[in-house]
Amino acid sequence: MRLPFTRRAAAGETSPGVHPQPLWSYRPQSDREAGDAVVSNLLLHWFPSKVYKPSLAWNYSAWLGTISGALFFLLVLSGLPLMFLYVPSVERAYQSVKDIEYVVTFGWWIRAVHRIGAHLMVVAVVLHLARVFFTGAYKNGVGQGQQREWNWVIGVVMLLLTLFLSFTGYLLPWDQLAFWAVTVGTNIASAVPGIGPRIRELLIGGRAIEQATLIRFYVLHIIVLPGALGGLFAYHMWRIRKDGGLARADAAALAPDAKDTGPVPTKTYTLLGVARGTSPAVTARSPEAPDQTVNAVPDLTRRALIVILGTFALVSILASAIPSPLEEPANALITPNPAKAPWYFLWLQEIVTDTTIRLGSLTINGAFLGGVILPGLLVGLLTVWPWLDKSAVSTAGLWFPRSRRRQNLLFILAMLFILAFTFVGMFMRGPYWNLYWPWETWPGIPGRI
Amino acid sequence: MEKRTNSPFPRIDRPVLAAIGIVLVGATVFFAWSDRQHDYKYYQYAFRGMVAEKLGAERAATVPSGLQQVWVPGLRRADRCVTCHQAVSWKGFETAEEPHRTHPGDLLKSHPPERFGCSACHGGQGWAIDTAAAHGEVAHWEEPLLGKPLGEAYSLTDNKAALMQMNCNICHRYERATKGAEMINLAKDLVQEKGCRACHVINGRGGTIGPDLTWVGDKAPEQYDYSRLSGQTTAFAWHVAHFKDPRALVQDTVMPNFHLSTKQAQALAMLMLSWRKAPFDAAFLPGVPRTDPQTADERKAEEDMKTGPGAWFVQTGCFVCHSIAALKVRSPAQIGPDLSTAVEDTQKRFGVTVDQFLKNPTGTMSVVLSRQIVLTPEQKETAIQKLREAFAEYQRLVAEGKNPLAPPVEAAPK
The missing domain is CATH 1.10.760.10 (Cytochrome c-like domain)
Structure with a gap:
């Protein structure tokens, strides 16, 4: 039995402005119905009616943005039950996490999904940024009013928000790992000359990591940062529509054999969603030609489902297989050995170590270079890169084009540098921050009994 | 109505989506299976069987199932040990295998579990509900179960527990x-x-x-x-x-x-x-004063030492290693020789007078007098003076036939 509002309108029953299929029509019978599915559905309304086919290719975008979005959705979803169970107080936070882990129904899985999802999101967002860089997708193409470079800037801000979200979540279990990772992280922040100690005080709400820090990080973690990220995410998607979809579509339009197709007879919606510059009676160029495009429903939605559900499945399997660690309760008097920053900041901690020079009694602290100058320089460069990149517009949307070889090489080198330092920090720094080969065993950490 | 444009997209997408669906179902089954993996389910089942066999089906029906805990706010503990160790307060399972054994001894009469919990005495992780985590055989747990396995690991001499x-x-x-x-x-x-x-x-x-x-x-x-x-x-x-x-x-x-x-x-x-x-x-806290109690004799002996003729040696710290039996000063450690006869003794041991020895000490005393007990020249004069007095007292006691250095004579049986 079909519910009344899912009834497909019979032939001849349609009238202008009334969509025959109020819900998502998974198997549209006509282009009109496929377009209606997008317009009449809240979840699908941000899709264009038709999509340039190569934009959907697995090997172009690897769908990393969709994966990041799916992970963000999963994190919000798994974070909600955790908010009901977690108590943001230094006396009870640790015990409430123990309870989530041991006695709350499915609590261990929800926490593991949240944890694994957060780690994967950092990875996915960084890879997404790398993909956009390598394909020069921040370059404006043929559409009028395109502002891809600003969407790139939004993306850089979203990466920083993702890192800060993960960092604030790190403190909440209030165990030794949390406490000391945040100690290391905020100490790096305090290396800013002059105002460093004040920045640290602002971050942790005092001079020691205490209740004030916990509630500050909690509110940032559950409201401020996800709210900001969610808002920017919506704007990020909206900009993609305004800029005419992925940069790859522009590259196709610029291809030598691109030709006007002439007015499309029965067009209802702007193709590719380029709002400005084309009127509803469009003369499309070849990327919008019927053989170059597919209906968003079901071809785009199906692939999006594959990616989103695949991400869910992967996170669930990892969450069931990898137990989430919880170390000893936070203790400001006992520094675990070694005390490490969260893994995505470890390359900074490693650089801080390597640039700290001791000459007799004189110590040159590397925290300013490794903790402030270098990351500041990298983020600054990333932000202004679209304006520094003078390569031809035709190279946008292509992987490793010849004319962008030098800057892509530079980016790869920077990534390898960060990865190498992260690896050293993660696997080669043992007790007392001494260097060990990955196959060497570290001396045992003493216990009480 | 116009026909829909034929999708030029690879048809493989549909089976891929189907496969992802199957993986998702598999992931859910894997999660549900992981969630059911708890030792306590088996132990509770086994204990119900043991009760049914020993005390009848009616009693077996009263055995609680599911997670159990003893919550002791005063000790800040929530001990879920009783989820597996259900027999703790049951009579009749004294010889059963763990975790189905009655708590041994009559300790639970003075320390009822509902007031003291389990982990306050036994150690271990009361929050946990699986054996390895509860007994502390996992990383990042500083309070392991203080039971026999740990005692054996330390080769305790008598009682491994x-x-x-x-x-x-x-x-x-x-x-x-x-x-x-x-x-x-x-x-x-x-x-x-x-x-x-x-x-x-x-x-x-x-x-x-x-x-x-x-x-x-x-x-x-x-x-x-x-x-x-x-x-x-x-x-x-x-x-x-x-x-x-x-x-x-x-x-x-x-x-x-x-x-x-x-x-x-x-x-x-x-x-x-x-x-x-x-x-x-x-x-x-048991109802005892929060200090170490001393008997009246002990207090008097300590007081005598502090105020008696040997008080100087106690205050200066010599008594830590040396007794001065003639002045009724007893060293707790008794590492060095008795100082009652130091005046003679330095001649015998070092070939110098006590004055010379104190001014130019050798051996262990050179370390002690330069680090632990640093004396001014005036204090050294006092020390020599006091040592002479002690020796005089010693000689007096020996003359009276009460040699303070003689080993104590066992009381003759009556």
Whole structure:
């Protein structure tokens, strides 16, 4: 039995402005119905009616943005039950996490999904940024009013928000790992000359990591940062529509054999969603030609489902297989050995170590270079890169084009540098921050009994 | 109506989506299966069977199922041990295998589980509901179960389960002797007998040559120096080795080697680790004053030493190593020779007078007099004066036939 509002309108029953299929029509019978599915559905309304086919290719975008979005959705979803169970107080936070882990129904899985999802999101967002860089997708193409470079800037801000979200979540279990990772992280922040100690005080709400820090990080973690990220995410998607979809579509339009197709007879919606510059009676160029495009429903939605559900499945399997660690309760008097920053900041901690020079009694602290100058320089460069990149517009949307070889090489080198330092920090720094080969065993950490 | 444009997209997408669907179902099954993997389900089933067999089906129906816990707010504990150890308060399972054994002894009468929980005495992780995590055989858990396996790992001499007594002493620390805690009682006797207070403050009373031991159990394991210790690098192992030979672990220590047996060293190490702050309500403290009680004789002997003719030696700290029997000063450690005869003794041992020896000491005394007890020239004159007085007193006593250095004569049987 079909519910009344899912009834497909019979032939001849349609009238202008009334969509025959109020819900998502998974198997549209006509282009009109496929377009209606997008317009009449809240979840699908941000899709264009038709999509340039190569934009959907697995090997172009690897769908990393969709994966990041799916992970963000999963994190919000798994974070909600955790908010009901977690108590943001230094006396009870640790015990409430123990309870989530041991006695709350499915609590261990929800926490593991949240944890694994957060780690994967950092990875996915960084890879997404790398993909956009390598394909020069921040370059404006043929559409009028395109502002891809600003969407790139939004993306850089979203990466920083993702890192800060993960960092604030790190403190909440209030165990030794949390406490000391945040100690290391905020100490790096305090290396800013002059105002460093004040920045640290602002971050942790005092001079020691205490209740004030916990509630500050909690509110940032559950409201401020996800709210900001969610808002920017919506704007990020909206900009993609305004800029005419992925940069790859522009590259196709610029291809030598691109030709006007002439007015499309029965067009209802702007193709590719380029709002400005084309009127509803469009003369499309070849990327919008019927053989170059597919209906968003079901071809785009199906692939999006594959990616989103695949991400869910992967996170669930990892969450069931990898137990989430919880170390000893936070203790400001006992520094675990070694005390490490969260893994995505470890390359900074490693650089801080390597640039700290001791000459007799004189110590040159590397925290300013490794903790402030270098990351500041990298983020600054990333932000202004679209304006520094003078390569031809035709190279946008292509992987490793010849004319962008030098800057892509530079980016790869920077990534390898960060990865190498992260690896050293993660696997080669043992007790007392001494260097060990990955196959060497570290001396045992003493216990009480 | 126009036909829909044929999708030029690869048709493989549909089977891929179907496969992802199957993976998602598989992931859910895997998650549900992981969630069901708890030892307690089997143990509860087994215990119900044992009760049915022994006491009948009617009693078996009263065995609770699902997660169980003892919540003790006063001790800040929620102990879920009873989820598996269901027989703890049941009679009739005294000889059953763990976890289905009745709690041995009559300790539960004075320490009912609903008031004390389990982990306050036994250690372990009360929050956990799986064996490995609950018994502390997992990473990042500092309070392992203080049971036989751990005692065996440390090769405890007699009672392998004795480590638990450390937790008894967290509440019972001010008692002279606690029923059932033999190792702790042995250690407390040793503290009196060896006079640890000569050098160490314990519960607010004692000397200052060594570190304060009142809360030594809270010292972080990272703060010990394990470089000369072989075997387990734990605070407990360090204390055992240190009691057996202090100089082997800390080269320049002045702590004497008391030639303790392994059992004594283990008992003392347990006492050290039991001296820690634990947050609990005052109601859990047994009704004894929060100091170490002393008998009237002990108090008088201490008072005599402090105010009697040998008071100078006590105040200066000589008595830590030396007795001065003629002046009724008894050294707790008795490492050095009795000073009653020092005037003669320095001639015999070093070939110099006591004046010369104090001004130019040799051997151990050269270290002690340059580091621990630094005397001004005036104080050295006083020391010589006092030593002469002690010798005079000694000679007087010998003349009277009461040699203070003679070994005590056993009372003849009547």
